[in-house]
Amino acid sequence: MKRRHFVGSMTAFAVGTVLLTSCATTLQGTPVSVFANPFSVAGMPAVDGPTGLRDDAEAPSRDVENTDGGDVDELAGSAVSDIEEFWAGHYAATFDGEFTPVDELVSWDSTDYDDEAYFCGDDVLGLVNAGYCLDENTIGWDRGELLPQLRDANGDMAVTMVLAHEYGHSVAYQAGLLTEGTPTLVGEQQADCLAGVYMRSVAEGRSSRFTLSTGDGLNNLLAAMIAFRDPLLTESDGEFGDDEHGSAFERVSAFQFGFTDGAAVCEAIDLDEINQRRGDLPVLLPDDETGELPVTRQSVTSIVDAMNVAFEPADPPRLTFTETDCPDARSGGPASYCPATNTITVDLPALEELGAQSIDDSGVVSGDNTAYSVVVSRFMQAVQKERGGVALDDAKAALRTACLTGVATVKMTDSITTANGDTIQLTAGDVDEAVSGILVNGVAASDVNGDSVPSGFSRIDAFRVGVLGDQNRCFKRFD
The missing domain is CATH 3.40.390 (Collagenase (Catalytic Domain))
Known part of the structure; x- marks a missing residue:
């Protein structure tokens, strides 16, 4: 992810991977259909x-x-x-x-x-x-x-x-x-x-x-x-396209x-x-950028501001970095949404830890968008509340949130300029960081109480539906 104020910088990282070459809180439920059943x-x-x-x-x-x-x-x-x-x-x-x-x-x-x-x-x-x-x-x-x-x-x-x-x-x-x-x-x-x-x-x-x-x-x-996955490459890397396997x-x-x-x-x-x-x-990083935007109060504010520009809610959710009581949802975690007060609450130290750049023993990557996708997912719960007609506290809400987070992710492929002059834009590697977070912790694919479905497969599948679709598709798929 990158944020610019008129002229800005960004951060990123490259990962080493094994390449396969050609010569080289659980929710209960009853199955309904391949797509309709979140369990x-x-x-x-x-x-x-x-x-x-x-x-x-x-x-x-x-x-x-x-x-x-x-x-x-x-x-x-x-x-x-x-x-x-x-x-x-x-x-x-x-x-x-x-x-x-x-x-x-x-x-x-x-x-x-x-x-x-x-x-x-x-x-x-x-x-x-x-x-x-x-x-x-x-x-x-x-x-x-x-x-x-x-x-x-x-x-x-x-x-x-x-x-x-x-x-x-x-x-x-x-x-x-x-x-x-x-x-x-x-x-x-x-x-x-x-x-x-x-x-x-x-x-x-x-x-x-x-x-x-x-x-x-x-x-x-x-x-x-x-x-x-492929390692991150820059625009000047001559190898790109010769042995590309995919993100x-x-x-x-x-x-x-x-x-x-x-x-x-x-x-x-x-x-x-x-x-x-x-x-x-995005597939390639500009040569002078890294793709990692440090998780700070300012950057989180810019992300929420960008979502307000992208989705234009009639009643934009309030952002706070101080824990407050919520009468109709469990708060906690790196970011949460309270429907009653229309407030996104961010625990900045926890969010910063979630967005730390790393690769775990299994090869799963984390980075800035592991954190920012969680903030975006809480904003998308505000979008669901404003639209109305859907529950926010069940398994379908969890997958709908993942789907809408995918929609929001694609909106950030083009730079979004906020009211204060910042721009937010997706960079190469950001989608993989979001996918990793959805698999490992599931927060970006959770309902308003922070509960998700047990299957990482289903969480990622819902996110992809949003990346390849739009808001209406998410609401239709997970109604």
Whole structure:
């Protein structure tokens, strides 16, 4: 985010990520439908439960070349075997022809100077990656650093998801979606989508080797997807476009498309679809800016002022930094909204802590817009109150708030000038920070009491509906 007063500055940060390459308070409820029920995940109940390799899992059906026989390769071999069995049974339902497994699986240790293996023609020393090699029709992975780190950070299913993504490249190639001329950005998000298709089957209990809960289990997978985002680049970076994979928002969206709608939707992912989904969201940082606006009293005031300009409420909410009693909602947290007094209350130290720039052990990013999206979400509750006709204190209100926060986020892609001469504008990385916060703490996707739904998948999905839609769509979807 950036704020300028006539002439201003901004802050930002770049993150290092693992790149997947092609050669390289809980609310209760009853399910209604895929979208109408806030307690479900793509039509399934949102529940916690076992996630990972089953105790009674079938043995891997594939051999692994250059294996050390350890548990990491055992897990990876089980994952590929399970993924192949899924596509063998489901490929023909969507694509022409028959599914053909890859020719070989290769493991290596990127930290071992004595490992003489090669993958896709490259020396594996220092190759901290997993990939699908189109030329050799093989899938390989680093057992020395990459897969152990993924498992430690996000569990067994993060390893399985990485390999489901890599196998997605093979599936896309067989189906004619992927060619040597396919842009990397398209190929990667097709594979994200196809990984989501497989993971849906695991969540439905159809795997003989793995389980995946739709609560914490799926949340951990989304955290891993966020970690796989592209690093922030500036306008002068020559690398942009050559090996672009997508932002966290884009990659999580592609995964969710496959998980929710099945393999057919993955066929629709091309440059036009990605560009339409991206819209005017910023991708690159100006060379002289960082993208991080320090969380201060002045900056929070500017954000609220910008929302007043963007939405023009007849009765603008009052902003205070002093805790006050609210007769019709629970206050507290970094920011809250009181309908009775039409007041947004901000706990500045707590908000500043929320917006601190960091990357946690799972790879999830936080920054200024992790905090500002919470303030925006409380403003959007004032918008809901003024519109009337909807509850502010239930699960649908929580997701409606997330949706409207997505609408507000897009409004900030163009600079908004406030009455005092400040301008507020979204910068590259801000949407990913909002998505991370919605997944990890859910405050920007909570109702007026600060309660949200258990599924991070559903919270992010609601936010995306707003990013790709408008206010009316949010009110219609979550009525």
